[in-house]
Amino acid sequence: MDERLDQFLGLSTALTGFDGLELRGTGVAGEYLRALDDSLPGGIVDELLAAYTKLPEGAEREAAFSKNILDDPKLGPVVQRLTMLWYCGTWTQLPDAWRAAYGISPHDTSRVVSPEAYLAGLQWVAAGAHPPGSAQQGFGSWAVDPKGAASDQ
Amino acid sequence: MTNNETYDVVVVGAGIAGSLMAKFLTRAGLRVLVLEAGAPSAESFAGYTQHVEHFFGALSKGPESAWPPAADAPQPDTGDLQNNNGYFIQKGPQTYGSTYSRTQGGSTLHWLGVALRMLPEDFKLRRLYGVGRDWPLEYKNLEPFYRKAEYEIGVSANVEDQRYHDLSFAEGYDYPMERVPLSYSDQELAKKVNGMKVDFGSGPLGLTVRSYPAGRNSVPRGNYLPVTAVDRRPDGTLMPTYLGQRCAGNTSCTPICPIQAKYNAGKSLAQADRGKLQVLAQAVASKINIDTASGTVQSITYQRYDAAGHTVHQATGRVYILAAHAVENAKLMLASDLGGQSNLVGKTLMDHPALYAWGLAPEPVGAYRGPLSTAGVEDFRAGSFRGAHAAFRFDVGNDGWRSTTGAPDKSVTGAVTQQKLFGSKLRQYLAATLPRHVRFSLAVEQLPDPANGVSIDPNSRDPLGNPRPVIHYRIDEYTLKGMVAATKVYQQMFKQAGIADCTGSSDSLWFPSVQYGSTTFHYHGMGHFSGTHAMGTNSRDSVVDGYQRSWEHRNLFLIGSGSFPTMGTSNPTLTLAALTIRTAEHLIGELTA
Numbered sequence: 001m002d003e004r005l006d007q008f009l010g011l012s013t014a015l016t017g018f019d020g021l022e023l024r025g026t027g028v029a030g031e032y033l034r035a036l037d038d039s040l041p042g043g044i045v046d047e048l049l050a051a052y053t054k055l056p057e058g059a060e061r062e063a064a065f066s067k068n069i070l071d072d073p074k075l076g077p078v079v080q081r082l083t084m085l086w087y088c089g090t091w092t093q094l095p096d097a098w099r100a101a102y103g104i105s106p107h108d109t110s111r112v113v114s115p116e117a118y119l120a121g122l123q124w125v126a127a128g129a130h131p132p133g134s135a136q137q138g139f140g141s142w143a144v145d146p147k148g149a150a151s152d153q
Numbered sequence: 154m155t156n157n158e159t160y161d162v163v164v165v166g167a168g169i170a171g172s173l174m175a176k177f178l179t180r181a182g183l184r185v186l187v188l189e190a191g192a193p194s195a196e197s198f199a200g201y202t203q204h205v206e207h208f209f210g211a212l213s214k215g216p217e218s219a220w221p222p223a224a225d226a227p228q229p230d231t232g233d234l235q236n237n238n239g240y241f242i243q244k245g246p247q248t249y250g251s252t253y254s255r256t257q258g259g260s261t262l263h264w265l266g267v268a269l270r271m272l273p274e275d276f277k278l279r280r281l282y283g284v285g286r287d288w289p290l291e292y293k294n295l296e297p298f299y300r301k302a303e304y305e306i307g308v309s310a311n312v313e314d315q316r317y318h319d320l321s322f323a324e325g326y327d328y329p330m331e332r333v334p335l336s337y338s339d340q341e342l343a344k345k346v347n348g349m350k351v352d353f354g355s356g357p358l359g360l361t362v363r364s365y366p367a368g369r370n371s372v373p374r375g376n377y378l379p380v381t382a383v384d385r386r387p388d389g390t391l392m393p394t395y396l397g398q399r400c401a402g403n404t405s406c407t408p409i410c411p412i413q414a415k416y417n418a419g420k421s422l423a424q425a426d427r428g429k430l431q432v433l434a435q436a437v438a439s440k441i442n443i444d445t446a447s448g449t450v451q452s453i454t455y456q457r458y459d460a461a462g463h464t465v466h467q468a469t470g471r472v473y474i475l476a477a478h479a480v481e482n483a484k485l486m487l488a489s490d491l492g493g494q495s496n497l498v499g500k501t502l503m504d505h506p507a508l509y510a511w512g513l514a515p516e517p518v519g520a521y522r523g524p525l526s527t528a529g530v531e532d533f534r535a536g537s538f539r540g541a542h543a544a545f546r547f548d549v550g551n552d553g554w555r556s557t558t559g560a561p562d563k564s565v566t567g568a569v570t571q572q573k574l575f576g577s578k579l580r581q582y583l584a585a586t587l588p589r590h591v592r593f594s595l596a597v598e599q600l601p602d603p604a605n606g607v608s609i610d611p612n613s614r615d616p617l618g619n620p621r622p623v624i625h626y627r628i629d630e631y632t633l634k635g636m637v638a639a640t641k642v643y644q645q646m647f648k649q650a651g652i653a654d655c656t657g658s659s660d661s662l663w664f665p666s667v668q669y670g671s672t673t674f675h676y677h678g679m680g681h682f683s684g685t686h687a688m689g690t691n692s693r694d695s696v697v698d699g700y701q702r703s704w705e706h707r708n709l710f711l712i713g714s715g716s717f718p719t720m721g722t723s724n725p726t727l728t729l730a731a732l733t734i735r736t737a738e739h740l741i742g743e744l745t746a
Contacts, residue, residue, distance in 0.1 A: 017580030070575065080569050083579070087565040090212070115209035123561040126580050127587035129521035132552075133208060133405035136412075139371075142402050142523025142551060143334040146588055 004049065008033045011052040014065065015083045018122055023086070026120040028113075032085055035113045039091055040078065041103030048075050074102055087126070089117030158431065160186040161744055163453055163470035165438040165485070168259020169726060170713045170733045171476035172422040173305060177737035179429035183744055186431050186468055187422075188455050190226035190477070191256030193434040195419055198384035198394065204262075205411045214555075216263045216680070217252060219409040225458040225617050226255040226437055235663050242613055242623045248665035249626040250678025251504050253478055257434050258419040260478075260680060263408040265525055266368040266415045267548070267724040268308045270299050272318045272535050275721030278600075282540040284631065285600045285719040289690045289699040292321075295731050300326060302730035303366070306416045307380050309333050310366035317363075318535040330371040330379065332364045333400060336551045338518035338591065339364075339528040345650040352645075353638035355538040360642070362549060365529045368416035368726070369400040382413035383423045391423055404552055406525045435459060438477065439619055441489040442467070443706060450709045456617050463617060472708050472740065476733075479682035479715035483607045484622050486686070486711070493705050497696050499608055501601035501684040503720050506628055506676040508595040508636060509664075510643040511557045512652035517588035520553035521561065527551060533642065534722040543598040543635025546722045547643065553590030556677075558660045561587050567660060591652050594679075595639040598722050599632050601684050628676075633669040636676075681725050683714035700739045701732060712736055 009020050009029060016023070023029055037045050048069070055064050069075050077098050085091055093110045112118050124131045128146045162178055164171045167189040178185050194200040208219035215231045222228045222240075229252040233239025243249060253260045273292035278285035300323060302308075309330035312322050335343070343362040350357035370379035379399070384392040397414040406415050413420070422432070433455075440454040452467040475482040483499035492498045530547035538544075554560035564587060568574045574582055604627055609620035647654050657675065664675040689695025692704035701716045703709040712733055714725040 015575050017575075017577035070573070079575075083569050083575055084562075084565055087569075087583075088562045090562065092566070110212065112210050112212050115206050118209045122580075123565050123583060123587070124521070126583040127521050127553075127561060128517075128519065128584070129587070130404070132214070132521075132555075133205060133403050133409065133411045136401035136403045137522060138401055139399040140334045140402075142336045142519065142527070143340070144519075145337055146517055146519030146522065 007049040016086045028120045038107040041105050087123045089121045160184045160470040162472045163468045164474045166477035167257045169261045169418040172418040173733045176421045176425040179426035181741040184429050188436040188438050189257045189434045190437045193257040195258050196385045208409050216408050220254045227615050228255045244625045247626050247628050247667050249624045250665050251680045258417050261417045265406050268366040268368045268727040269723035271721045271723045271728050288718050298731035298735045301734045306368040308366045309371035314364050329377040330373050333367050333371050336523045336527045341518050346646050349649050351642045353641040360532045362528050370414045380420045383419045402523045448706045474710045476712050479685045480607050480622050482711050482715050483685040487609045499685050500606040502605045503599045503684040505596040505679040505681045507679050509557045510593040510656045511554050512591050512647050512654045514589040514591050515651040520588050520590040523551040525552045543632045544722050545597045545635050545639040548594040550592035597632050597635040628667045636674050683717040683720045685715040686711040687718045688716045701736050
């Protein structure tokens with residue numbers, strides 16, 4: 001297995017609330033890691049993965065995750081965008097202040113990463129729904145109580 | 154350069170009107186040429202699938218997102234409305250909020266599929282309520298053609314649901330297919346609001362959440378065979394397909410039904426007699442040439458374009474039919490200096506300016522599933538209040554807040570960047586809120602207003618040199634008062650159903666707005682362009698007669714919703730299809746006599 005991808009999936013699990021199996025099952029994990037590499041100035045993805053790998057285990061882990069990653073001025077906006085990428089299949093350009101402080105990648109543009117990424121959006125799974133135009137639920141499925149699907153986690 | 158073929162009929166436009174016309178005329182043995190401004194890219198299933206992929210990859214998922222324009226046949230785009238920098242030159246005072254597609258198949262490629270009949274009273278507003286103008290037809294004249302149009306489109310509904318406001322149906326008739334099942338969200342709403350009384354100043358009125366007739370394949374009645382996806386290969390072969398026999402709930406009627414369970418005009422065009430039909434795509438009609446003494450049309454000039462450039466040709470026939478769209482028909486007439494003695498060509502452009510209402514249901518209702526909508530509220534389409542203000546109907550959405558805030562993407566963005574949610578809390582928050590999203594569209598009637606219309610600006614031209622449409626548009630007090638009434642109704646419904654009203658929330662997308670007293674209404678267009686070459690009983694106050702024949706050019710027909718004198722509250726597609734079939738049969742009688 002690819003250790004870097006594993007680290008990326010570990011981080012992504014913590015960000016999305018979906019487990020590694022679900023994230024791998026989207027089929028776009030490798031594409032998202034490449035999209036992250038493309039969209040950030042060099043070295044920042046490895047810095048992020050290192051910060052994630054170094055988190056302490058046990059009771060301090062959650063606080064350290066917040067302090068070292070979520071609330072970090074450099075890594076915080078990046079993981080927000082990574083979370084949105086997993087949920088929506090869309091990369092959102094980093095804020096101007098971030099770009100001024102940490103550098104600009106020419107690929108840091110708001111975009112649907114690929115048609116496959118749109119289809120893999122976790123938001124549809126969370127909603128008990130499906131991406132419009134694909135993964136259709138079948139004739140009359142919409143007439144049925146959605147509760148089972150929506151709370152199935 | 155003259156096209157050497159001779160045709161009985163030259164049709165401009167391969168949308169629903171042109172395609173139905175081509176089907177009926179060729180099957181009656183008439184030779185037909187169809188000039189289509191856009192590309193035929195949706196005709197093969199492989200080509201259609203590329204449009205689906207285009208939609209998947211588009212950042213904005215609006216009605217045009219699957220249907221990029223051709224540079225030489227530009228079209229309006231919702232994304233251009235805010236800055237007024239698109240194909241239309243909008244002169245205000247309000248923004249005309251609708252768009253259409255210039256491509257083979259037309260805007261039916263991204264229509265919602267609502268196939269309502271107009272009401273008997275819609276045809277005689279002037280006589281009944283002293284407003285608008287009367288049609289030269291009555292409901293009873295059109296009823297047989299409504300049945301034919303419902304067959305051609307493949308409409309799913311139950312007659313028992315549709316008998317309201319004096320709508321009548323021929324003895325023993327029912328729609329070709331059973332009604333599309335109501336969504337769970339419709340059912341939950343209906344449990345809470347059906348039978349409630351609302352009051353917007355005309356006394357208490359009852360309401361019902363009701364299934365509407367839809368051009369989407371459902372369970373067929375009798376021997377009816379649902380029409381499946383079209384797959385015409387580049388060599389002309391029409392392949393049999395099985396895809397799309399039933400709506401499968403892709404929640405994507407607009408901008409594209411990936412399986413073509415929803416009707417599009419390509420289905421009708423595919424049913425034409427190919428031996429009698431020639432379709433020229435990427436052929437932009439640019440001028441109608443007439444004999445100035447008699448007014449008779451002698452030819453239509455068209456520009457055939459490809460990546461290398463364009464060439465100019467003439468098409469000739471015995472009869473000419475403009476089926477290019479309410480705006481494009483008027484534009485072509487005006488570009489040909491055929492504004493007419495009545496000076497009515499392009500005037501009285503209408504739409505259904507519609508308000509969104511959105512809220513959060515107390516329990517999950519399964520939003521973001523099923524066809525974009527399956528039910529409406531039709532109770533306020535008729536009534537004596539129409540003397541004072543506009544009628545309206547509601548479309549009850551199944552697509553959550555997608556059109557109103559850009560959810561669920563925007564919900565995710567808000568949860569992540571503002572609420573700072575992540576991990577299982579983020580997932581749980583989305584699971585707890587997204588399935589509760591409720592959306593209504595409140596579509597409000599608009600009367601023919603001589604101040605509204607399409608004109609052309611000779612100084613502003615598209616790449617082929619054709620003039621761009623100039624739009625003058627205002628929303629008058631009659632419609633604004635209808636917006637006030639519609640707002641009262643949805644607020645009472647939300648309250649009754651325990652839906653928390655989120656209308657106008659800070660994460661709303663941008664919409665055009667109009668001020669009424671201290672109220673600002675944010676509205677969107679419904680794509681219901683109409684009235685630009687209205688029919689009537691004489692040449693002084695109308696452009697075409699009851700068969701959509703030009704008063705001044707007797708071998709010229711202008712067909713489509715441009716012919717509507719008024720539009721009531723129904724989506725225009727079914728009515729324009731019925732009018733097209735009526736005109737086709739009339740013309741077949743004349744030309745084959």
